[in-house]
Amino acid sequence: MPFKPVVALVGRPNVGKSTLFNRLTRSRAALVADFSGLTRDRHYGEGRVGEYPFIAIDTGGFEPVAKDGILLEMARQTKQAIAESDVVIFLVDGRAGVNAHDHEIADLLRRSGQRRIILAVNKAEGMGMAATSDFHELGLGQPRPISAAHGDGIVDLIELALQDLVDPEPEVVEDDGFDDFPDDYDADDENAPLPEGKFRDLPVDHRIKLAIVGRPNVGKSTLINTLLGEERVIAFDMPGTTRDAIEIEFERDGKRYTLIDTAGLRKRGKVFEAVEKFSVIKTLQAIEACNVVLLMLDAQTEISEQDAHIAGFVLETGRALVVGINKWDGLDADQRERIQREFDRKLRFLSFARMHTISALKGVGVKALLKSVNAAHAAAFAKLSTPKLTRELQAAIEQQQPPRKGIFRPKMRYAHQGGQNPPLVIVHGNALDAIPDSYRRYLETRFRNAFDLGGTPLRIEFKSSHNPYAQDKGK
Incomplete structure (x- = not known):
């Protein structure tokens, strides 16, 4: 370089x-x-x-x-x-x-x-x-x-x-490796035999973009400084210290990260300054642009409605999520039990996310937190094979069929992956519009367990086959 x-x-x-x-x-x-x-x-x-x-x-x-x-x-x-x-x-x-x-x-x-x-x-x-x-x-x-x-x-x-400081950057010609492949070679087919003298590249382990979000003064900047081992961002005992979304490159144990320190998100009615309105926009943009979100909560205050709103936005965007409850070291046993109950009650829709209790200031629990970030990122970009998805779908149907709607029962035939970050599973069959949300959640649990997709939302989309006689029903 x-x-x-x-x-x-x-x-x-x-x-x-x-x-x-x-x-x-x-x-x-x-x-x-x-x-x-x-x-x-x-x-x-x-x-x-x-x-x-x-x-x-x-x-x-x-x-x-x-x-x-x-x-x-x-x-x-x-x-x-x-x-x-x-x-x-x-x-x-x-x-x-x-x-x-x-x-x-x-x-x-x-x-x-x-x-x-x-x-x-x-x-x-x-x-x-x-x-x-x-x-x-x-x-x-x-x-x-x-x-x-x-x-x-x-x-x-x-x-x-820049005078006397730099030399022109040499032009780099990238070779995609497919210039001399046969015209009919399908690069997307994992089972296609490779031409003689060629080999398949391993996937590049790209940088994990980690956005750290939460209410003001929960310790987001303190955690980043602890990870980096320096006072890289201002950590000050005053809400609203961070106003911009600051990106910082970081590497640990061979993994490369871009840490994004964001402004604390307040309730809508408390965003008085125009500056804070800009900060909220930058934070929401950071959530949409990242791979994994770390939602930080303050163990010394109640889990608020605003915490639930932030978590809901993360869920809507489909980003992988890890929850860190900070300042845990300052609580006694009764207070810790109360926080656990509050989390289960107010944020139960985050059951897919791993939750950690940490002290950002002292570095307690931070190593395990990063391990969960890595796992959530891997789950968000997991490749799900069509044969295994279809086998798991058929096993789920054998154990519990979807409920009938009138005299018809939805018939699911096969499943394949339709996207990543978050993983999207597309199920094909007949009359799938009649499948209720409860059965969708059942399939989500089956797929999540089968492919170890903890830490990321999972989307399931149903596609019914076209009925060529549908237009003749009224005749």
């Missing part, structure tokens, strides 16, 4: 760092709104200018002299991003002009080491040289006028930032 330089975007609040980050990464990964303090954690993304790849880091509004609270935690995140970078783009606001915060940041950057520092004056569209004149006093060289919102000056800025 070619070397990719790291470009950190640094500046005081609301100067346009996230807008620039989204443009550099050609994404909408970072939240953008007309509010200060929207970004709080480090946010990484892949960028490219021409043939030159790089890694961009978006940071929160930087206040170097912060003494305590959330501003101090945000400052630590920014300092870590500076330490990780090869070049820093110091972003200032051309319309607001230079201020004391800009001088404080400039002083810190000068003391940060030998890395290159580039001063970019944002929001400079239509201002000409007047946008940059005040910023020479920062003593960081020639200010570069740009517009992150409109794209003005961005390419020149990044080319300057």
Whole structure:
């Protein structure tokens, strides 16, 4: 893999760092709104200018002299991003002009080491040289006028930032391995004999995208920091600390993960700030985009209606699910029994999901939690053979036939897999519209046990054969 330089975007609040980050990464990964303090954690993304790849880091509004609270935690995140970078783009606001915060940041950057520092004056569209004149006093060289919102000056800025840091990435021509196969070769047929000299590739164990969701202040960021062994995201004893959905790559025991730390989801009536509305959208998008969801509950509070709503949304999207009940170490035996009863009563529709009691702060139970995440991911992407599905279907019918509807009994003939994440089983036969939900749940249990599909929802779809005489019934 070619070397990719790291470009950190640094500046005081609301100067346009996230807008620039989204443009550099050609994404909408970072939240953008007309509010200060929207970004709080480090946010990484892949960028490219021409043939030159790089890694961009978006940071929160930087206040170097912060003494305590959330501003101090945000400052630590920014300092870590500076330490990780090869070049820093110091972003200032051309319309607001230079201020004391800009001088404080400039002083810190000068003391940060030998890395290159580039001063970019944002929001400079239509201002000409007047946008940059005040910023020479920062003593960081020639200010570069740009517009992150409109794209003005961005390419020149990044080319300057990457100067002498990268070589063009070599063009890679991918060989799919089938160029010299016979025209009639069926690559989807697992039983098709392979042409001489060819072999079947083993499936690639792709990265597990794990979204960690739950109400505010249940310990989602603390768990991620424990998994990584560093203060990667801000974990602060205040609800709503995380606002964006932060993606972090992580590897353990040969398994590769993308951890997604999400904002805490509140009740609809409690989402007052526009920023929180953006955060809720990002969290729901993270659930839809991931492979496995870890739903975290707080053992020291009751399982709420909001917990059930979050779980219901996960179920609707069909994502594999693991439940972690955090802060378990602070409970006595009676409290633990109460939480178990509440879980069985309020979240009984999650019976397919494995449940773990953990302490994110102390790391207790985390290893077993990851093991269940791996198992849920494997179940979500399991390949179910048609012969085995059909045999299990016939065995289920022999044990318990579907109930009659009038004088007819639904007749199920065979089953095959129709999709993954979640697994979809399609059952073919006659008069299957008459099969009740209770029998669908019975088949779901049979298939789940036969294929070890714990941790993932399972969908069953019935398809009835077309009756060629249906249109003649009224004649």
